[in-house]
Amino acid sequence: MVIAALSGMCFARGRAAVPQSGLRTIIIGAGMAGLLAGIKLKERGETDFVIYEKGSSVGGTWRENTYPGIACDTPAHSYSYSFALNPEWSAFYAPGPEIQAYFERAAQRYGLLDAIRFETEIAECIWREGQWHVRTTDGRSDRAHVLVAATGVLHHPHVPKIPGLETFERPWFHSARWDHSVPLDGKRIGVIGNGSTGVQIISALARRAETLVHFQRSPQWIMPCPDSMYTEADKQVFREDSAKIEAVRNGPEAAARKARFTSAIIDMDSPELAEIQAIVERNLEESVSDPVLREKLRPNYRAACKRMIFSAHYYNAVQEPTVLLENQAIDRVEPTGVRMKDGTFHKLDVLALATGFKVDQFVRPIRMIGEDDLDLDDVWANGPRAYYAVTVPSFPNLCLLNGPTGPVGNFSLVDIAEKQWDYFDQLIDAVRAGRAAGVAPTMAALEAYEAARNKDAMRTVFASGCKSWYLNAHGIPQVWPWSYAHFVDVMAAPREADYRLLQPIVA
Incomplete structure (x- = not known):
């Protein structure tokens, strides 16, 4: 493969046609990031794009997750597009249905619905x-010339x-597949899992169930947070200014909260x-009175x-007389309940699994083939990797929004996606100008990047001695290990x- 310099960058010689009538873009996913990509393309005046969405509506995770008590643990005004601020949020931490409605309005407001192909999954x-x-x-x-994976x-x-x-x-059912036809009031309910989802479900159902068993594999530190509701007066202030x-x-x-x-x-x-x-x-000591439960x-x-x-209610909920915290290991599920390793049996009417997600999938199970028939599954054989969480070598013009090793546990995902899009948008300028057929990192x-990231990731708190979904098979946190300021700096310009740029060859 011949490499030559061009405008301070380099390009690889390969057969590719120069776009004659603008770029076409395919976006996978109509969640927060996919809608963002469509909005930004329209903002540039580019209308030749399509959004493929496997579901029947927009919203992504907020469409999929409808369990009782669902809310965002990022302040609502921060979990909003910077160009579409929402003065109508009902609370400092918005409930899930409001967030879903926000993205539905965004799709309508920016005229994206005609570009979305619902109930269409990419193979x-x-x-x-x-x-x-x-x-x-x-x-x-x-x-299309450009592929955006907003999955x-x-x-x-x-x-x-x-067993x-x-x-x-x-x-x-899994919490992301909540069956709302199942009655909950006065029922014996079991909830397995105590991440954010499990904590929110327990908080919502503690006073509705006859008994509520929270199966806890390992305890969680709970950060107290304001249960602040915005009044009509507050909203009017936001509307006016x-x-x-x-x-x-x-x-x-x-800023202080983010920096801390x-x-x-x-x-x-x-x-x-x-x-x-x-x-x-202090929150644990002051909130839980029973020393055994504490x-x-x-x-x-x-x-x-x-x-x-983040929860304002969990410690109160778990102390309700209807709630039992079970921290022994589960032996098996039986036809009418859950049997523990110590022989204890919990008879249940409903069992909810708040057991999280397969976080190493990203674009998979889509089959992704790049240059020279390179399979993304082979590139990711030892774990998902992307340059600054956005681009992948040998996969030209591919953008991963909120891709692997990004700051998913650090900052607002909306803010992350906006900055990642601006970064990728600059990369594609060479293709728009016809100077290249594609662009990909070396x-x-x-x-x-991975060497530096892995080294510094082991200094983060995620590597301080617990098991979590942030860790890969080698115990290395697969997250952004640096400051927000550094993230802003590197996203400012590639x-x-x-x-490397792929040299355009006119057919």
Whole structure:
């Protein structure tokens, strides 16, 4: 393969046609990030794009997850597009249905609905002669110069292999597949899992169930948070002055909160983490009166080692007389309940699995084939990798929004996606101008990024001694290990030396 210099970058010689009538873009997913990509393309005046969505509506994770008590643990005004602020949020932490409605309005407001192909799942994407050739699971085909994978992380439910689960004779389901036809009031309910989802479900159902058993594999540190509702007067202030919303998003208090949390994450020995540790320990001590229950709820690892849980209600809920915290190991599920290793049996009417997602999937199970018939499954054989979580060597013009090793546990995902899109948008300028058929990072750039990231990831709190979905098979956190300021800096403009351009050859 011949390499030559061009405008400070380099390009690889290969057969590809120069776009004559603008670029066509295929976007996979109509969740937060996919809608963002469509909006940004329209903002540029580019209308030749399509969004393929496997579901029947927009919203992604907020469409999929409708369990009782669902809410976002990022402040609502921060979990909004910077160009579509929402003065109507009902609370500091918005409930799930409001967030879903927000994205539905965004799709309508920016005229995206006609560009979305609902209930259409992608089977494969193959790079060939300067374009991505896409095939759907129902046999349709399409092609485009640019491919945006806005597939998200939390959309493949993880169902644990619990012996006997399939023998349970009563309703059971994953939290992301909640069956709202099943009655809950006055029922004996079991909830397996105590991440954010499990905590929210327990908080919502504690006073509705006859009995509610919370099966806890390992305790969680709970960060107290305001249960603040916005009054009509508050909303009117936001309507009249968007600067008030910006103050909530980026004002001194928000900046200090972000800086404290970021410093705590990237340095396990930081005073900021010690401060957070003191807060969560005090929250446990002051909120739970029963010393036996308190010790059941006390983790043996540092705060923020697992994804931080924010809740104003869980400790109160778990102390309700209807709630039993079960921290022994499950032996098996039987037709009418759950049997513990110590022989204890919990008879149940409903069993909910708040057991998380397969977080290493990203674009998979879509078959992705790049240059020289390179299969993404082979590239990711030892775990998903992407250069600055956005691009992959040998997969030209492919953008992963909120891709592997991004700051998924650090900052607002909306803010992350916006900055990642601006970064990728600059890369594609060479293709828009006809100077290249494609752009992709070099393998050397990815390897250097991964070496630095892996080294610094082991200094983060995620590597401080707990098991979590952030860790790969080698125990290395697969997350962004640096500051928010560094993220902003590297997303501001791609480093030209780290990319190669595919030379356009007119057919």
